[in-house]
Amino acid sequence: MSVTATGGAMARPGQYLTFLVAGEEYGIAILRVREIVECGAVTRVPGTPPFIRGVVNVRGTVLPVVDLAAKLALGETAITKWTSVVVVEVEWEGARTTLGLMTEAVSRVFDLGAADVEPVPSFGVPVKLEYLLGMGRAEPKFVLILDIDRVLSPEELMALPGEPSAMRRAGGGPTSPAPSRGVSTPADPLRGGLEEGAVPRGERVAAPAEETR
């Protein structure tokens, strides 16, 4: 058993967007981010696993929204005024697909240098080791770099056949928060680093080649 469990794949240097999931700061390569939108009304979709919160309307396109906290087994994200949906692009069965990631709050953009990536220690991180591409050194502390291709892969996201199809979040409207274990709502989620690399919500952070259709 080696100390690192990332199987060799490590985060590449570049700009990273960070956000909070269950109170911890995670990062993904900004090139994968199409835009960040405010979490509006989410319509639940029956017959999907709990970490699929439903679908949202982003300027006429209907996007599936994955609750990252639920996917990472850290509880369900409670919807607050900080809750943001990070729209990312992933490869799905050969086609480029856009998905929304529900996060507690978006925090900052930072530059990850080649020397700033540490391997993931074999314990001590709140999520499965295979979900991470490394620990990014970003003041004041390490940021967990997510392997979104892994976390959002078809195997990880598809409901297994025979799983109960249900709208589990009983009661309440489409946006009703149903907090369960592990949800922490930070008093000031944008604390730290916002002065420099703040990301205003609703604005493009990357300029992708094509428009969202």
Added chain:
Amino acid sequence: MDTDRQALTALFQAESEEGLAAMEAGLLALESTPDAGEALDAVFRAAHTLKGNAGSLGFAALVDMAHVLEDLLDRVRGRHVPVTPALCTLLLECVDALRTLLPAAIAGKHDLVPEHRRLMRWMAEAAAGTADEAAGAGRRAQGSAPRAVAPDRRTLRVDVDRLDQMLNLVGEIAVSRGRLERALHAQGSGPAREAQEELDRLSADLQELVMRVRLVPLGPVFRQLDRTVRDVAAARGKIARLVIAAEDVEADTGLIGPLRNALTHLVRNAVDHGIELPERRRELGKEAHGNIRLAARHDAGSLVVELSDDGAGLPRARLLERARAQGLVGEGARLTDEEIDELIFQPGLSTSEEVTEVSGRGVGMDVVRHSVDGLRGSIRVDSREGWGTTVTIRLPLTIAIVQGFAVRVGEETFVIPLDAVLECDELRPGTAVQAPGGGVLDLRGEAVPYLRLRHHFEVGGPAPERESVVIVRDARLRAGLAVDALLGQSEAVVKPLNGPLRRVTGLAGATVRGDGQVALILDVPALLREATLRHAAGACA
């Protein structure tokens, strides 16, 4: 056969026009960079394809002209003839000549006019290297009679993506039209209302026009399966004939790919499993060649595609045996003939004793169902052992906009495609048999099952005192959907459910409502199928 020929020539024409355009582009590239080998190769390929296709249709004039062109190109490729502006002009003139010969040949005129013969002579001379540059130019100067201009077809090739965008926009306009109408309705009549009504009419026309632009004739698409039939039949020592009855039926371009995919599997299956060997057919008193009929027609807002063969039919006993062996059907379960036939759509189930090159791996029919489901369609199979099988695919005519009927369940809004809706009524508990999640209601004396959507989708919260029921139908049965409230009819632009939501059963897509909220569109056939399956599973357990 006449319509077949027409379809073939239409295909030939489209391909040849593309080929000629490619040749032209290649020659122009060659002219600016004389050693552009790739450009020359592209021209050569296009000429060769054109010649081959024209030959198979018996268009002699085109073949002759293309042949001379090929000869000359061959000499150029071998560097026996240098690329000069004069040569490029000559080659471009040849492309022009082909362009005039093409419609003439299709119209049945196969003669070369003198100027074409002259052009061919020049090209032969150029190929032989005997053409004197100056003389050639001089000859052309006097010899170039006014070129017969190809009839202007006034057509335009457009990227399907652009059409998708147009359709999307038109759909959005339809939605805001609805909002405007509601807003103005409150004000009663007035100039604004009149303008809105006119706008409404115009945009409805525009919407229809945009949808029409996307229509593709099905005949040529079906015709491509001819080859599949022949190849599979030849490989299996069978004789089969494909008869196509699609006349002028057109379908949305978005349907074509998945439909062709599904039909390819079905046609392979029909030949491989359905049609018997010629000797066997004679023994049975059938014609030695198997007949496969592929028909398409419009029916009540749907496109119906029917593939029938006069082969052996589905081997029900073997199907059932296999399904039992694989645990797909319980030992004691009794299935109707229709239910047994349905088993062919189960993934992994194949009845053929051997896995052949073409089918028998048990994946084909599963793929077919996926393709059809992806188009919000339904599929059914009818079979008579010894007499053949008919597979009927029913697809909604346009996959982009549906007339929808919105209902409310708890705080969720669902949209039911209107073509599946028969009627609506209040659910009167006193007159219905109650079961968990649904029941059976009395619809003018008929026992119609109903499904309570609140239960089926596990929407939380208490049911209201009064519920409504929407009577829907699919190809097989009528059923009710019990909901909290009826919201009414409106146009819904279908947005696909992507990524992890692609395979969710019972949903055909999503749509953005007037208030910006997303509502899910129900897939009625899949919903009813799921309800039947769940009930069967519940009853077995």
